Amino acid sequence: MGGDIRKSKxxxxxxxxxxxTLLGVSREAWQNESFPPGCGFRGxxxxxxxxxxxxxxxxxxxxKRPNLLDYLVPAGLDERVAHSCRGxxxxxxxxxxxxxxxxxxxxxxxxxxxxxxxxxxxxxQSELTRLRxxxxx
Numbered sequence: 001m002g003g004d005i006r007k008s009k010x011x012x013x014x015x016x017x018x019x020x021t022l023l024g025v026s027r028e029a030w031q032n033e034s035f036p037p038g039c040g041f042r043g044x045x046x047x048x049x050x051x052x053x054x055x056x057x058x059x060x061x062x063x064k065r066p067n068l069l070d071y072l073v074p075a076g077l078d079e080r081v082a083h084s085c086r087g088x089x090x091x092x093x094x095x096x097x098x099x100x101x102x103x104x105x106x107x108x109x110x111x112x113x114x115x116x117x118x119x120x121x122x123x124x125q126s127e128l129t130r131l132r133x134x135x136x137x
Contacts, residue, residue, distance in 0.1 A: 022048065029105045032112070043102030047071075050084030050099065057083065069115060072106060074127035081131060096135055100128055 003011030026040035051071050071080070085096040107124055110116040116124075 018048070025105060025109050028109060028112075033105075033108070035101075035105060039098065040102065040105050043098045044105065046084065046095065046099050047102040047106065050080045053084060054080050068106070069110060072103070072110060072116060072124055073120065074123045077103070077124070077127050078131055091135075093135055097132075100131055100135075103128055 003014075005012045005015050022041060022044045025044060026035075026037045029035040029040045030037040048068065051068070054071075054076070071077075081096050081099055082091065085092045085099060087095070103124070107116070107121060107128070111121050
């Protein structure tokens with residue numbers, strides 16, 4: 001998204017489209033997988049926030065607008081989760097698990113709609129599995 005949603009009608013419309021998409025993904029996860037839509041939306045929102053934080057942290061001044069699917073790759077996933085899920089005394093495990101579930105929801109959505117290659121999907125799933133094991137231990 002670009003611009004201030006309080007001042008730009010275009011930015012406001014982009015924001016509405018983005019959140020409508022997140023709601024749609026959450027709704028589909030609920031309908032197809034019985035995943036609670038509130039948890040799905042909250043996790044996807046956290047995932048989106050982590051992408052914006054990552055972009056700000058790395059000072060990426062690319063003119064290309066970020067695409068949520070560009071971040072559905074194994075590279076950097078662990079860093080985004082770690083930076084986004086910091087708590088007072090270290091990693092907030094519950095927040096990290098919610099975020100990993102959101103990645104899973106997004107991954108399954110992209111697979112259902114054939115938006116991601118099977119090889120990339122397998123690599124992302126492998127990284128999600130590895131990160132879940134790290135959280136449990």
